[in-house]
Amino acid sequence: MRPGVVAALVSASLLLLGAAPDPAEDAPLPERMADTGGGTQLITAEAATTGATSGTVSWWDRTGGRWVKAGSAPARFGAKGLVEGGSRRQGTSTTPTGLYDLPFAFGIKAAPSGARAPYRRVRQGTWWCQDNDSLSYNRWAEPLPADCRASESEHLIAYDPQYDYALVIGFNYHLPVRGRGAGIFLHVNGKGATEGCVSVPEDAMERILTWADPGRRPHIAIGTADGVTAITRY
Numbered sequence: 001m002r003p004g005v006v007a008a009l010v011s012a013s014l015l016l017l018g019a020a021p022d023p024a025e026d027a028p029l030p031e032r033m034a035d036t037g038g039g040t041q042l043i044t045a046e047a048a049t050t051g052a053t054s055g056t057v058s059w060w061d062r063t064g065g066r067w068v069k070a071g072s073a074p075a076r077f078g079a080k081g082l083v084e085g086g087s088r089r090q091g092t093s094t095t096p097t098g099l100y101d102l103p104f105a106f107g108i109k110a111a112p113s114g115a116r117a118p119y120r121r122v123r124q125g126t127w128w129c130q131d132n133d134s135l136s137y138n139r140w141a142e143p144l145p146a147d148c149r150a151s152e153s154e155h156l157i158a159y160d161p162q163y164d165y166a167l168v169i170g171f172n173y174h175l176p177v178r179g180r181g182a183g184i185f186l187h188v189n190g191k192g193a194t195e196g197c198v199s200v201p202e203d204a205m206e207r208i209l210t211w212a213d214p215g216r217r218p219h220i221a222i223g224t225a226d227g228v229t230a231i232t233r234y
Contacts, residue, residue: 033232036221043059044056046058046222050224054074055074057198076192083229090182098221098223102168105119107165108157117167123142127143136148162190165209167208186208187199198220
């Protein structure tokens with residue numbers, strides 16, 4: 001048979017059968033990531049593009065050498081979308097992309113039954129200091145320190161239902177850079193997009209808090225489906 005005929009038959013066969021599937025594309029999202037934090041639990045928060053204000057949060061367990069999805073929920077992001085965490089600026093209503101730890105949980109409500117993460121109850125005098133001039137910048141404060149202006153901070157009890165349940169995201173937390181941003185949490189949905197946090201429905205937040213096990217070193221990865229802020233880069 002002439003070579004041209006063979007090529008034509010092969011091309012026709014590919015059209016009929018379709019290209020061979022790429023096994024990597026079918027792998028669970030954590031398997032396709034550059035880093036998952038080194039633990040055996042992971043939360044992924046993925047948006048389609050940097051301009052998106054909604055997407056999906058999923059939480060995963062590493063079991064038997066594989067990542068298995070434990071749950072999933074619709075998510076909301078910053079009103080101005082997402083931006084690379086290292087270049088984010090405070091007050092921009094953007095959600096920082098990257099891979100972060102989850103230092104502790106807090107809430108206006110008592111911790112859900114079965115929650116294992118360290119949990120701080122919000123009181124009338126509880127604040128999150130966001131004043132760039134304060135020694136308590138990007139820290140839980142109770143009461144509000146004298147050097148931290150209330151106008152530059154969040155009075156946590158005033159954010160109901162958002163802070164009924166929340167997890168602190170370790171963005172700019174351990175070695176804070178002034179002006180990069182403060183008070184980035186995974187919390188309960190409010191009325192719409194966030195000021196830079198990631199939010200989910202209340203029942204999903206309860207499920208996440210009862211699932212998270214500090215002994216398994218959970219992290220959260222925030223990113224987009226592709227591009228320079230692709231979640232798989234983290």
